[in-house]
Structure formats: C-alpha cells, structure tokens
Amino acid sequence: MEDFKTRFIANFITDDRWKYFTDGISTTFTVSFFAVILGLVLGLVIAIIRSSAEKADHPSWWLKGLNVICKLYLTIIRGTPAMIQLLIMYYAIFGSVAIDKRIVAILTFGINSGAYVAEIFRSGIMSVDQGQFEAGRSLGLNYVQTMWHIIIPQAFKNVLPALGNEFITLLKETSICGYIALTDITHGANTVRSQTYDAFMPLFGAAAIYLVCVSVLSNLVGRLERRLRVSER
Amino acid sequence: MSAKEQTLFEIKDLCKSFGDLQVLKGISTEIKKGEVVAIIGPSGSGKSTFLRSLNLLEVPTQGQIFFEGLDITDPKCNINLYRQKIGMVFQHFNLFPNMTILQNMTLAPIKVLKKDKAEAEKEAIQLLKRVGLEEKANAYPSQLSGGQKQRIAIVRAMCMHPDVMLFDEPTSALDPEMVGEVLNVMADLAKAGMTMVIVTHEMGFAREVATRVVFVDEGQIKEENTPAEFFDHPKNPRLKEFLSKVI
Numbered sequence: 001m002e003d004f005k006t007r008f009i010a011n012f013i014t015d016d017r018w019k020y021f022t023d024g025i026s027t028t029f030t031v032s033f034f035a036v037i038l039g040l041v042l043g044l045v046i047a048i049i050r051s052s053a054e055k056a057d058h059p060s061w062w063l064k065g066l067n068v069i070c071k072l073y074l075t076i077i078r079g080t081p082a083m084i085q086l087l088i089m090y091y092a093i094f095g096s097v098a099i100d101k102r103i104v105a106i107l108t109f110g111i112n113s114g115a116y117v118a119e120i121f122r123s124g125i126m127s128v129d130q131g132q133f134e135a136g137r138s139l140g141l142n143y144v145q146t147m148w149h150i151i152i153p154q155a156f157k158n159v160l161p162a163l164g165n166e167f168i169t170l171l172k173e174t175s176i177c178g179y180i181a182l183t184d185i186t187h188g189a190n191t192v193r194s195q196t197y198d199a200f201m202p203l204f205g206a207a208a209i210y211l212v213c214v215s216v217l218s219n220l221v222g223r224l225e226r227r228l229r230v231s232e233r
Numbered sequence: 234m235s236a237k238e239q240t241l242f243e244i245k246d247l248c249k250s251f252g253d254l255q256v257l258k259g260i261s262t263e264i265k266k267g268e269v270v271a272i273i274g275p276s277g278s279g280k281s282t283f284l285r286s287l288n289l290l291e292v293p294t295q296g297q298i299f300f301e302g303l304d305i306t307d308p309k310c311n312i313n314l315y316r317q318k319i320g321m322v323f324q325h326f327n328l329f330p331n332m333t334i335l336q337n338m339t340l341a342p343i344k345v346l347k348k349d350k351a352e353a354e355k356e357a358i359q360l361l362k363r364v365g366l367e368e369k370a371n372a373y374p375s376q377l378s379g380g381q382k383q384r385i386a387i388v389r390a391m392c393m394h395p396d397v398m399l400f401d402e403p404t405s406a407l408d409p410e411m412v413g414e415v416l417n418v419m420a421d422l423a424k425a426g427m428t429m430v431i432v433t434h435e436m437g438f439a440r441e442v443a444t445r446v447v448f449v450d451e452g453q454i455k456e457e458n459t460p461a462e463f464f465d466h467p468k469n470p471r472l473k474e475f476l477s478k479v480i
Binding site: 057129131132134135136137138139140141142145149150153154157228230231 | 288290292313314316317319320321323325327328329330331332333340341344345373374375389390393
C-alpha cells in the first residue's frame with residue numbers, strides 16, 4: 001500500500017505531472033468536441049445528398065455529380081486508417097504550414113467521422129416512411145423544409161444510438177494524436193511513463209479517464225434518447 | 234361563367250408508366266369547383282396513381298394537368314405554390330409522429346403561409362372543435378385511434394385553406410367501426426361546398442355524397458356519371474361486373 005502511494009505521488013504529483021493529464025484532457029476534449037461538430041455537419045450534408053439522389057426518380061446532373069463525389073469521399077475515408085489520414089494531414093497537406101496541431105487533429109477526425117456519420121444519417125433518413133415526405137410536400141412545404149422539419153428529426157431519433165456509438169469511437173480514436181506530437185490524454189500518460197519508468201500508473205490513469213468520459217457521454221446520449229421518445233408514449 | 238362552374242382541374246391525355254408498366258393510359262377529364270368526384274375501380278386500376286398525379290406526387294410521363302388554368306406539369310412551374318391549394322389525405326394518415334396534433338396542424342401555415350403562431354393555433358383549435366377533437370390538441374398521434382388520426386389528417390389539410398381536397402382511400406386502413414366518423418367529416422366538408430376528389434371503396438358514401446362517380450379500369454376512365462345513373466344503370470360491362478362484386 002505504501003508502495004502504491006509512492007508510485008501515485010511519483011506519477012501524478014511530483015514535478016506537476018498531473019498537468020500532462022489535465023492538458024491531455026483539455027486537448028482530447030477540444031479535438032473531440034469540434035471534430036464531432038464538423039463530423040455531424042459533414043455527415044448530415046452528405047447523407048441528404050446521398051439519400052436525395054437515391055430517392056429521386058430522375059436526379060438532375062448536378063445531384064448525380066455530387067453523389068459521385070460523396071461516394072468517392074466515403075470510399076477513401078472509410079478505406080484508409082485514421083492514423084494514416086492524420087499523418088497525411090499533418091506532414092503532407094499542412095507539412096509546410098505553421099498551424100496549430102489541434103486544428104489539424106480536428107480537421108482529420110471531423111472529416112473521418114463525417115464519413116461514418118453520413119452513413120448513419122442516411123440509414124436514418126431512408127428509414128423514415130416515404131408517406132411522411134409526401135405528407136410534407138403535399139402541404140406545400142418545399143424539399144428543404146420537409147427534410148428539416150419532418151424527416152431529419154425523425155431520422156435523428158432513429159439513429160441516436162448509432163450516433164452515440166460513433167461519438168464514443170471518435171473520442172477514443174483521438175488517442176492517436178500523439179503521432180503528431182499533440183499532447184492528448186494518451187500522449188500525456190505516455191510522457192509520464194517515459195519519465196517515471198512506471199507503466200502501470202499513468203496508463204491505468206489514462207484508461208480510467210477515458211472510461212469516465214465515455215460513461216458520461218453515453219449517459220448524456222441515453223438521456224437525450226429518452227427525451228426524444230416522449231412522442232411514443 | 235358562374236363561380237360554381239369554374240374549372241379547377243383540366244386533365245388532358247394523362248399517362249403514367251413505372252418502368253415498363255403503364256398504369257395510366259390517357260385519362261382526360263375536368264373537375265369543376267364544388268364538385269365531389271368519387272373515383273372507384275378495382276385494385277391496380279390506376280385510380281390512386283391518377284389522384285396522386287393531381288398534385289404531382291406522381292409525375293406524369295405524358296399529358297397535361299391544368300390547375301386553375303395553369304399547366305402544373307410544366308417543369309418550370311413552382312409546384313410548391315400549387316400544392317398549398319391542393320389538400321391531400323392519405324390512406325395511412327401520415328401524421329408527423331414527432332409533433333403534437335397542434336404542431337402537425339400549424340407547421341405548414343407557419344412555415345409556408347408565414348402566419349404567426351398564435352393565429353395559426355387559434356385557427357387550428359377552431360377546426361379541431363369542428364371535428365370534436367379539441368381536447369387532443371396537445372396529444373401525440375400515437376395516442377389517437379385510427380379514426381381520430383384520419384380526422385386530424387383532414388383538418389391538417391384544411392388549415393392551408395385548399396381550393397380542393399384529394400382523398401386517397403381515406404377509410405381503407407380503418408377498423409370498420411371508425412369508418413363512419415371519418416365519412417361524416419367528409420360529408421360535412423362536401424356540404425360546406427369543398428371541391429373533393431375521393432378514391433374510395435365506400436359505395437354507399439359515393440352514392441350519397443358524390444356529385445359524380447368515375448370508374449377507372451386498366452388505366453382509363455371507362456364510365457363517369459351522376460351517382461344515381463352510375464349505380465342504377467351502369468353501361469360499361471366491366472363496371473357492371475365490378476358493381477355486382479362489391480355491392
């Protein structure tokens with residue numbers, strides 16, 4: 001027990017090593033939060049383009065063109081590892097630009113997550129009964145109004161569990177930030193490990209932090225789910 | 234020309250194909266203001282497709298539809314504008330499950346007609362009173378019976394003050410005991426002078442409420458007449474056969 005206490009102090013207190021963790025938490029949160037937002041926006045736009053192109057009897061040439069671009073994006077992003085995407089973004093695309101690494105990470109994870117969110121949203125949009133769409137249009141609402149007020153809210157409710165899952169995956173995926181020397185939770189823990197030569201404490205500490213974050217996140221998603229289900233009484 | 238005889242719909246040689254299957258094979262007719270037109274026919278005859286063409290939920294492959302003198306099949310026309318004036322009631326109600334009854338009814342008036350919320354709600358409540366459902370204003374569709382849902386669907390369409398109402402088998406998805414309450418609302422509407430086009434299997438209703446009955450078979454209008462003539466002295470052999478089976 002005494003040994004545990006010494007190790008705890010060595011890993012978390014001495015030389016303000018806890019700062020590696022708090023900095024890490026701040027980075028992980030910032031990157032995850034903005035990446036989720038970017039992913040949601042990208043995903044929603046792509047899902048609407050994709051499902052519109054699929055539903056239309058005779059899609060116009062520009063819709064077909066956009067659909068092809070979206071498909072290409074999905075294939076590339078889902079077909080390559082997030083880590084390679086991060087390295088490409090940092091060393092190849094922003095290689096010669098002085099840019100905040102957090103922005104690089106946000107862009108990478110946002111664009112990456114957008115591909116998965118797009119497919120989640122698309123399945124949600126396709127799951128809403130076609131009659132809902134027809135009812136909206138026959139009341140005089142235009143395509144965008146029908147999508148925004150009628151289809152998307154129902155689709156969102158249907159896909160919320162899958163979406164929550166994607167957020168959790170994204171949060172944990174940011175643990176590769178260390179590869180571009182960005183101090184997130186994982187990188188912070190690893191730095192401490194290299195200073196104290198103690199693997200157990202910092203790594204389990206990092207694991208515990210992730211676990212708490214994910215638990216809080218899934219709890220929030222669960223609450224939102226219950227709130228949206230009011231209309232199903 | 235008196236207002237009573239004003240033509241709302243003029244349909245010219247309407248054709249619709251789904252892939253190789255031709256569902257409508259040249260339908261031409263007129264629907265005048267104040268008319269209550271019942272469309273009957275065997276399943277698969279194209280009667281629903283015809284009705285859905287009237288507000289372009291199905292886009293015709295050929296032919297023209299004039300609504301209040303304007304060709305709505307012209308790709309340049311803004312269909313959203315005409316759909317505001319054409320109410321539609323569906324077989325499966327299609328209420329928005331994520332909204333309360335009041336929200337269902339006020340969505341389009343607020344978003345499309347840009348009415349203010351209080352005004353739209355006041356009007357919605359009045360309509361709800363007319364169909365005896367004002368206590369359901371804040372309920373969700375899932376809390377209502379089929380008959381109640383369909384009555385709401387009718388008043389939801391009414392909130393847009395349409396010039397004509399289209400009904401696509403409005404009672405086919407209902408339990409038998411609930412058919413009456415919906416038909417009553419529709420009969421009241423007809424009495425109030427609303428122009429209505431109704432695809433239905435309710436022959437008794439067609440006979441009593443309709444001003445004209447149309448028999449659609451194999452994608453064509455085979456016979457149309459006043460209800461009395463239509464049901465008592467059918468001329469078309471297919472119609473005779475059809476009536477002998479359903480009545």
